[in-house]
Amino acid sequence: MKAADKAKHRTDMISSALRSAILERVLMPGMKLPEDSLGERFGVSRTLIRQSLERLAAEGLVELRRNKGAMVAKPSLEEARDLFELRTQIEDLVISRVIKNMTPELLAELEAHLAKEVEAEHASEPISIRLATEFHILLAKLSGSPVLLRYVEEIGYRCGLTLSLYARPHSTDCGIQEHRQIIEALSNGDEEAARKLMRHHLTAVADRALFTTEERGPLLYLDALEPYARKVRDGGA
Amino acid sequence: MKAADKAKHRTDMISSALRSAILERVLMPGMKLPEDSLGERFGVSRTLIRQSLERLAAEGLVELRRNKGAMVAKPSLEEARDLFELRTQIEDLVISRVIKNMTPELLAELEAHLAKEVEAEHASEPISIRLATEFHILLAKLSGSPVLLRYVEEIGYRCGLTLSLYARPHSTDCGIQEHRQIIEALSNGDEEAARKLMRHHLTAVADRALFTTEERGPLLYLDALEPYARKVRDGGA
DNA sequence: TGTGGCGAAATTGCATGCAATCAATTATAC
DNA sequence: GTATAATTGATTGCATGCAATTTCGCCACA
Numbered sequence: 001m002k003a004a005d006k007a008k009h010r011t012d013m014i015s016s017a018l019r020s021a022i023l024e025r026v027l028m029p030g031m032k033l034p035e036d037s038l039g040e041r042f043g044v045s046r047t048l049i050r051q052s053l054e055r056l057a058a059e060g061l062v063e064l065r066r067n068k069g070a071m072v073a074k075p076s077l078e079e080a081r082d083l084f085e086l087r088t089q090i091e092d093l094v095i096s097r098v099i100k101n102m103t104p105e106l107l108a109e110l111e112a113h114l115a116k117e118v119e120a121e122h123a124s125e126p127i128s129i130r131l132a133t134e135f136h137i138l139l140a141k142l143s144g145s146p147v148l149l150r151y152v153e154e155i156g157y158r159c160g161l162t163l164s165l166y167a168r169p170h171s172t173d174c175g176i177q178e179h180r181q182i183i184e185a186l187s188n189g190d191e192e193a194a195r196k197l198m199r200h201h202l203t204a205v206a207d208r209a210l211f212t213t214e215e216r217g218p219l220l221y222l223d224a225l226e227p228y229a230r231k232v233r234d235g236g237a
Numbered sequence: 238m239k240a241a242d243k244a245k246h247r248t249d250m251i252s253s254a255l256r257s258a259i260l261e262r263v264l265m266p267g268m269k270l271p272e273d274s275l276g277e278r279f280g281v282s283r284t285l286i287r288q289s290l291e292r293l294a295a296e297g298l299v300e301l302r303r304n305k306g307a308m309v310a311k312p313s314l315e316e317a318r319d320l321f322e323l324r325t326q327i328e329d330l331v332i333s334r335v336i337k338n339m340t341p342e343l344l345a346e347l348e349a350h351l352a353k354e355v356e357a358e359h360a361s362e363p364i365s366i367r368l369a370t371e372f373h374i375l376l377a378k379l380s381g382s383p384v385l386l387r388y389v390e391e392i393g394y395r396c397g398l399t400l401s402l403y404a405r406p407h408s409t410d411c412g413i414q415e416h417r418q419i420i421e422a423l424s425n426g427d428e429e430a431a432r433k434l435m436r437h438h439l440t441a442v443a444d445r446a447l448f449t450t451e452e453r454g455p456l457l458y459l460d461a462l463e464p465y466a467r468k469v470r471d472g473g474a
Numbered sequence: 475t476g477t478g479g480c481g482a483a484a485t486t487g488c489a490t491g492c493a494a495t496c497a498a499t500t501a502t503a504c
Numbered sequence: 505g506t507a508t509a510a511t512t513g514a515t516t517g518c519a520t521g522c523a524a525t526t527t528c529g530c531c532a533c534a
């Protein structure tokens with residue numbers, strides 16, 4: 001790997017690793033993210049860590065407080081609801097675009113992702129949340145619009161974080177079935193149905209998840225980040 | 238001003254200054270933004286410049302290319318259209334929220350902003366574009382939702398950039414009248430009408446502006462940034 | 475027991491410097 | 505004159521170090 005590619009890879013990889021760790025609840029909402037410690041973990045200087053944290057802050061996954069450092073964002077319940085509502089509006093557009101672009105190959109991609117979701121169904125909930133989020137991101141990719149992809153990705157990950165924080169156990173269980181129905185409507189070229197199903201799906205996810213204001217889980221140690229950081233240090237992923 | 242407040246102010250101020258300069262076409266799409274030069278202009282080291290550029294890149298106003306530096310973003314026509322379409326979806330939500338929150342004081346704020354737009358109508362087009370964008374940002378503020386504000390702001394500024402790039406002369410002329418109509422519907426508490434007017438307004442702005450693929454204007458020198466940079470160096474706002 | 479003050483340690487903000495990379499210019503060959 | 509290679513200057517990537525700020529632990533006092 002050329003030095004340039006390696007170094008570009010590192011910053012992106014650190015951001016991506018942290019994003020996954022946040023989505024998978026290894027880094028919990030409210031948890032402090034000290035630059036020095038992260039730098040040591042990933043085997044880089046604080047410069048790259050600060051850059052990665054800046055990016056994640058721009059995405060709403062991390063909060064930066066002057067002189068107090070970075071911590072994993074803790075969205076309020078209102079914020080969570082607004083994010084889902086906003087997402088519902090955006091996914092309308094995505095569906096319209098995907099229907100226009102639909103080919104058997106694209107359909108196969110969606111089916112393959114759904115199979116991954118089914119396979120992970122009984123594994124662990126954070127992984128399920130991440131895969132469910134990635135279903136939507138795949139849809140946005142298939143829309144062919146970089147703009148839609150950017151916002152679906154960002155808002156999708158932020159919704160994922162709120163689910164991490166607020167979701168009741170098993171509140172994501174029916175998501176796979178709903179994804180399947182959406183795929184079916186897409187394959188039938190039925191835009192109206194697909195849009196309705198998507199709207200219903202997102203509303204249902206939010207309704208199932210956001211009834212509680214109780215925050216969940218203890219604050220874990222940065223040690224749990226080790227597998228993610230090792231991948232980056234090894235140049236993998 | 239305490240040292241902490243001053244330093245925080247600086248990074249935010251640099252970002253804000255650059256954003257305004259981009260929106261007002263002082264910094265044109267495609268223009269290179271060398272870190273050293275900007276640092277000298279603003280009287281800070283490259284560290285703060287890099288941070289500001291990272292933020293503006295996250296907002297889509299600046300493109301960062303590895304080893305090639307930063308330049309003002311040059312959105313494609315497709316991207317421009319997608320942004321306006323996305324914005325239309327989001328502003329629907331904003332209108333619903335603002336109607337719920339509406340008070341005489343909020344209405345007065347909107348009217349005051351409209352008066353500013355009227356006053357600037359024959360001044361210069363870039364200022365008009367900026368004020369028109371800020372009308373929408375004010376609406377989003379009045380929605381009371383930080384989430385909606387964040388995305389209206391970002392997408393609004395990005396739409397402003399595309400107008401800078403693609404808009405035909407006078408293509409923003411009818412915008413003030415349309416803003417006035419929206420304010421009227423809001424003051425009447427007529428959500429349906431307000432939403433329709435907003436949709437129509439944004440579609441009309443895009444239609445008026447985006448018919449041409451011809452890019453406009455010469456690349457200007459960084460010297461034009463001086464008034465913006467001076468404000469930051471002087472600690473003003 | 476609870477509160478406040480102080481000093482030390484930890485962390486953050488950000489300037490600086492060096493190596494790597496790119497862009498522009500000059501030299502050389504055909 | 506054109507194309508290619510070499511050189512030079514400009515810029516970027518990013519580590520490091522220092523000053524400023526925050527946090528933590530300890531002690532004294534009511």
